[in-house]
Amino acid sequence: MLDTKAPDSTNPTPAAMRLLPAPAADPMRPVPWTVRRVLRETADTFTLALAPAEADTRLAFAAGQFNMLYAFGLGEVPISASGDPARSDELLHTIRAVGAVTRGLRRARPGDRIGVRGPFGTAWPVEEARGHDVVIVAGGIGLAPLRPAIHHLLAHRGQYGRVSLLYGARSAGDILYRRELSRWRGRFDLSVEVTVDRAGSEWQGRVGLVTRLVDRAVLEPASTVALLCGPEVMMRCAAQALEERGVPQASVYVSLERNMKCAVGLCGHCQLGPALVCRDGPVFRYDRLRRVLAVREV
């Protein structure tokens, strides 16, 4: 029997934060990792698979946390871990090449070294969601920070109610993790729906906003935890669609992206109203930040 009471946890409390993985040593010192593989995902997006450069290096992370990746000589970027949190011997990060550092990372080849600091920040509330239905709404590259949560949910599948993945991408060519999506679609205990914003007549799948998938999802509103990641407008629309379905806003979690620099809450570059995204996020309970997200000046 599932517990139908919605979780009342907020963002991880300070006590819970202490339970999350954190950098093993100096959080400001990058640790060298070796590029094992570079996987092309779409025209502008790739996944870096990293292996420890030194025998005793390990990096445990919780689903939703991020690392600072340092392309030597170019700079650092915050990237959410996108692999299986149960594996500490290989780190995956899915990256869109849009700036000097990320383009530099795309040029990396097996055997190259990059620096890694982390893990940082808060995590998806996968423990709090036990016993509940889980709806995952991802848009574009927002599927990457959610993938570790999906790995966790599937690894502990019996502890959750219905699990639904609703994924929206710009076009068919922009869909991430195609093989994995196909595999997940083949499972009887996971509902996977994909839609694209634009398509030619050759595309046989859905066309339309990802929020329309929310309208159609089978869920028990009072017992649903929703995990959202994607463009902020998409997350706001999805949160509204969930609210219209009766899902409490306190059960909706979003992952935000801001200009994270130090990653330890010192520099203030990623301030969002009362929060520092690197320290208090990137995963937030939506009702805590929804007003701030609607303020243009923030």
Add this chain to the structure above:
Amino acid sequence: MSTSGFEQILGRHPFFADLDPAQLATLVGCARNVRFEPGEYLFREGEAADCFYMLRFGRVAVEIATPGAGGVTLETVDAGDVLGWSWLFPPYKWHFDARATSLVRALALDGVCLRGKCGQDAPLGLALMTRFARVAIQRLEATQIQLLDLYTAGR
């Protein structure tokens, strides 16, 4: 299918929720079963819009023809969705193509018949107008957000 079957289907559909029995009976009287093979068009741009569809099975792509690119899909509608509002508004012409991307089974509701009924029965007209206006607003909002091209980097 008997009209009692239509009544059950329409009566349970959220789109027609809260219609009174007489209004529902009017709709039932204008309904018929239709079926389309994959690739078949439910309607084409410029044709007379003389009905709307309540999809019971399958998927339909709403497309617009573009020079050189063939059909561009604007959206898809699936089982449970209602397709088509041009029957309700002058000039009663379809503005897009609707192509079955799979086997489609649907109820087609005769728009010409319903327009006549709405002219005689203002509450029915208001009930249908309100429902189709909601569909049109949802479509407009979705289009506005799609125009933002949200998944472009930096959004």
